[in-house]
Amino acid sequence: MKRSIKKVALINPAKPRRSSSAAINAMFEKCKKFIRPWFIPPLNLLTIASYFPPDTEIDFKNEDLSTIDLSKEYDFVALTSMTLQAPRAYEIARTFRHRKIPIAIGGIHPTVVPEEASRYADYVFLGEAEKTLPKFLDEFKAGSPKSLYQMPQDEHFDLRNALIPRYDLLKNDQINKGQDYFNMIPVQATRGCPHDCSFCIVSKMHGKRIRKKEVSQILKEIRTIQRLFGNRLIVFVDDNLFIDKQFAKSLLVELIPLKIRFCAQSDIGIAEDEELLQLAYRAGLQVVLIGFESLEKESLFKLDPVNWKYNHMKYYEGAVNTIQDHGIIVYGTFIIGFEHDTKDTFPILRNFLIKNHCNAQFSFLTPFPGTKLFQWALEDGRISSAIDWGKFSFDDIMLYSDNIGKKATEDGLIWLYNEIYDEKAFSDRANHLKKVLKKLPARWNLR
Ligand code: SF4
Numbered sequence: 001m002k003r004s005i006k007k008v009a010l011i012n013p014a015k016p017r018r019s020s021s022a023a024i025n026a027m028f029e030k031c032k033k034f035i036r037p038w039f040i041p042p043l044n045l046l047t048i049a050s051y052f053p054p055d056t057e058i059d060f061k062n063e064d065l066s067t068i069d070l071s072k073e074y075d076f077v078a079l080t081s082m083t084l085q086a087p088r089a090y091e092i093a094r095t096f097r098h099r100k101i102p103i104a105i106g107g108i109h110p111t112v113v114p115e116e117a118s119r120y121a122d123y124v125f126l127g128e129a130e131k132t133l134p135k136f137l138d139e140f141k142a143g144s145p146k147s148l149y150q151m152p153q154d155e156h157f158d159l160r161n162a163l164i165p166r167y168d169l170l171k172n173d174q175i176n177k178g179q180d181y182f183n184m185i186p187v188q189a190t191r192g193c194p195h196d197c198s199f200c201i202v203s204k205m206h207g208k209r210i211r212k213k214e215v216s217q218i219l220k221e222i223r224t225i226q227r228l229f230g231n232r233l234i235v236f237v238d239d240n241l242f243i244d245k246q247f248a249k250s251l252l253v254e255l256i257p258l259k260i261r262f263c264a265q266s267d268i269g270i271a272e273d274e275e276l277l278q279l280a281y282r283a284g285l286q287v288v289l290i291g292f293e294s295l296e297k298e299s300l301f302k303l304d305p306v307n308w309k310y311n312h313m314k315y316y317e318g319a320v321n322t323i324q325d326h327g328i329i330v331y332g333t334f335i336i337g338f339e340h341d342t343k344d345t346f347p348i349l350r351n352f353l354i355k356n357h358c359n360a361q362f363s364f365l366t367p368f369p370g371t372k373l374f375q376w377a378l379e380d381g382r383i384s385s386a387i388d389w390g391k392f393s394f395d396d397i398m399l400y401s402d403n404i405g406k407k408a409t410e411d412g413l414i415w416l417y418n419e420i421y422d423e424k425a426f427s428d429r430a431n432h433l434k435k436v437l438k439k440l441p442a443r444w445n446l447r
Contacts, residue, residue, distance in 0.1 A: 001143040007057045009077045010049055010169075012042040013088040014063035019395035027414045028395075031421040035361075036183070038263075039064075040235055041170055043186040044080050044107065044129075049166035051133045060169040063088070065182075070095045076140070079121070080107035083368055086116075086389040093120040102145075104136070108201060109389070112370030118147060126150040127205065128191075130157040156206065159191060159213045164221050167228055184235040184263065185225050189218050189251060193239045195267070195304045197293075198372040199335070199365060202239050210244050215251050222258055233286075236264040243269065245276055252276075255283035263287040268312055271319035277326040284443055287329045292316055295348050299338035320356045327440045329433060330358050336413050337365030341401035346412040350419045357432040360420055362413055363394035 019025050028035065041062060049058050061068050070092070077096045081089040086109045093103045097120075106125030110117035117124045123145055125132055132149035139145045151157070170182065192210045196203035225232065241264040242248040255262075261284045268290055270276055280288075293309060294300055300310040320330050334349060353360050367377040377383045382399055391398065400409040419425065 003075060003140055003143055005053060005056050005075050005137060005141060007059070007074050008052065009059040009061060009068075009072070009074045010045040011068060011077060011079050011089075011092060012045055012062045012064070013079060013081060013085045013092055015084050016088070016390045016393065018393060020391060021396065021410060023410065023414060024395055027417050031417055034421040034426045035417075038184055038235065039182045040184050040186050040237070041182050042080055043165060043188055043237055045078075046165035046167060046169060046186075047163075047188075048078070048106075048129050048133055049169055050163040051130065052137065058166070058169060060166075063092075068092065071099075074101055076102040076104055076122075078104040078106070081105060081109045081117075082107060083109045083389050083392040085109070088390075090120040097122075108205060109369070111205060112201065112368075114148065122147065124148050128157045130162070154207075156191070156209075156211060159211045160217075162213050162217060164217075164224055167221075167224050170228070184233045185229065186235050186237045187218065187221055187225070187262075188237050189213055189241060190238045190244070190247075194243070195240075195308055197291075197304045197309070198302070198376075199368070201368055201370045204370060206239075210240075210247075212244065212247055215247075215254050218251060219254055219258070222255070222260060226258070226260075231260065234260050234262040236262060239265055240267055242266045242276060242280070245269075245273055249276060249279055252279035252283040252285075258284075260284045261286050263289065265289045265291075267291070267308075268315055268319035271315070271322040277323065277328070281327045281440070282443060285328050287331050288323060289331045289333060290319075292332045293335045294338055294341075294345075295334075295352055296338065296340050296342075296345060298340035299335075317352070317356060320358050324357065324433070325436060327433075327437050327443075332358050332360040334360055334362050335365050336362050336416075337397065337399045337401065337409060339401055340403075341409070342403045343408065343412070345404075346416050350416055353420055354425060354428075357429045359429060362416055364397050364409075364413070365399045366392055366394055366396075367398055368392060 017025065018028055045060060049060065052058060079089045079093060089105065093105065097103055102123070103121040104123040104125065105117050105121035106129050110124050111126045114124050114126055123136060124147065126148070128151060131151060136145055136149050190210050190212045191206040192208060193202045193206065194208045196208055222234065225234065264285060266288050270280070270288065293303065297310060297313060300313055301307065303309050323330050332353070367374040367383055377399060378385065397406055397409055400406050404412070
């Protein structure tokens with residue numbers, strides 16, 4: 001039976017509360033003046049939206065910001081899901097399916113547990129959907145859709161063929177007003193990461209080779225955002241925007257005239273290249289997120305296949321100072337719960353961050369399905385196969401070191417946040433940055 005695609009919903013399901021620990025939630029509440037969560041619309045849904053026929057009415061719903069009307073009629077509903085969102089995604093799927101509305105699901109979680117996802121959805125998308133979605137749409141219209149859509153093994157979408165994401169689906173009131181709003185607009189220039197860390201799914205999902213959009217395409221996307229929303233803060237969601245330094249420089253040079261402000265992720269390799277740092281500052285890079293993971297050498301050992309992070313730990317301190325001396329705030333991300341953590345892990349981290357005026361975020365080591373860490377945790381009996389995906393938030397203790405135990409791990413994290421995000425530590429960091437910026441010329445108009 002032929003079917004129409006006149007009205008579809010693209011839904012990003014709500015995430016549960018930050019942590020199931022009342023003490024951790026209380027700590028975040030206390031520090032909220034200093035730790036502002038990043039609210040970023042799901043770029044994957046905006047991206048796939050551009051593959052629908054122009055006459056399709058798309059209801060783009062981000063459940064973290066607005067409620068979903070589960071009684072509405074759609075030709076089909078498409079859900080995206082990270083592991084944390086899976087319980088809610090399945091709940092939404094069940095409700096629509098009960099009303100005989102077909103469900104498609106994709107995203108990281110269904111990609112790594114397709115059998116599970118297929119119990120709740122009619123069509124499961126594994127990996128990137130840019131190539132499989134057009135095929136699905138044709139087959140759906142023809143009345144013969146398949147239950148599984150997957151890119152061939154080890155094949156990835158060529159980002160040079162990317163379409164501009166449907167930023168127009170974001171509403172102005174979600175961008176400009178209220179407390180529950182998107183404070184950053186996402187752009188993606190590249191996909192992939194060569195490091196293949198044992199706790200991370202990125203290299204498996206997007207490959208170890210860096211794929212890039214054309215610079216001209218990225219500029220078009222940013223101009224679209226500027227046209228729709230003015231000069232909002234942009235976040236490059238690439239896992240490592242600066243890893244291909246030549247590409248990064250060619251992009252940054254073109255960004256300078258656009259006068260944007262943006263955040264991005266990198267490894268500490270950015271600190272080795274003076275020209276790259278200068279260009280990044282000039283182009284408007286304000287904050288760079290760097291995954292340091294740990295300051296314990298044993299924890300970094302064999303974290304990635306070539307010991308990249310282990311071998312670079314000795315440069316951490318110098319890298320933070322070099323990057324910040326160029327007017328770019330370093331936001332370090334660290335993992336708590338490695339086997340080798342001890343009670344000293346917490347003061348070592350605190351002292352490093354205070355000494356180097358470095359902002360930070362701490363996450364509990366989380367064994368995401370599909371990762372080597374997940375396999376190890378399962379085989380070692382650290383997790384069971386009956387897992388509550390809703391706890392995969394990074395703020396719930398999943399794994400901890402036997403050296404300190406679960407309670408001391410939680411207490412250590414709370415102590416760390418309180419140390420790093422108190423009035424004095426925060427204003428010391430802000431004053432340090434102000435001093436640095438005073439010495440630097442203004443952004444964008446440097447020659
Ligand atoms: S943690 Fe970061 S560096 Fe490691 S594989 Fe994931 S994206 Fe790459």
